[in-house]
Amino acid sequence: MTNMDVGRVKSETSLSVMKLRLRIEKVAIRSVEDSFPSGIEPVSQRRIRDRLAFIAVAYSKEAPLDELLGLVRLIRHVYSRTSDVLHGRSNMVNLPSALLLEWEELVSRVEELQALHAHHEL
8 A cells, every 4th residue: 555545544534533523513412402302401511522411311212221321431432532533642543444333333323312312202
């Protein structure tokens, strides 16, 4: 693999990680919105990591609490690791595609819960 190929692969990985990070941020924001259907947020949660905790609140009817708490813990970890990848703070710059796929599946699971929640609200 040439240096140009390595650079292209790193750029593609960074782009995929950035897209995943944006999906996580969208999940976090929607979780807070779904937790307070009246539109009033009784607390100010500006940090995405804090907002992710609302997954356990918003989707308690769609999944067991232990699963939701596990998702919160894992998605917070993934959010932190995406930051490491994007800022080159670790050896995760060469992120294995299998790990990225695993992270994407985790985010997809929360997105599925959000879709179920929206369907139940109809």
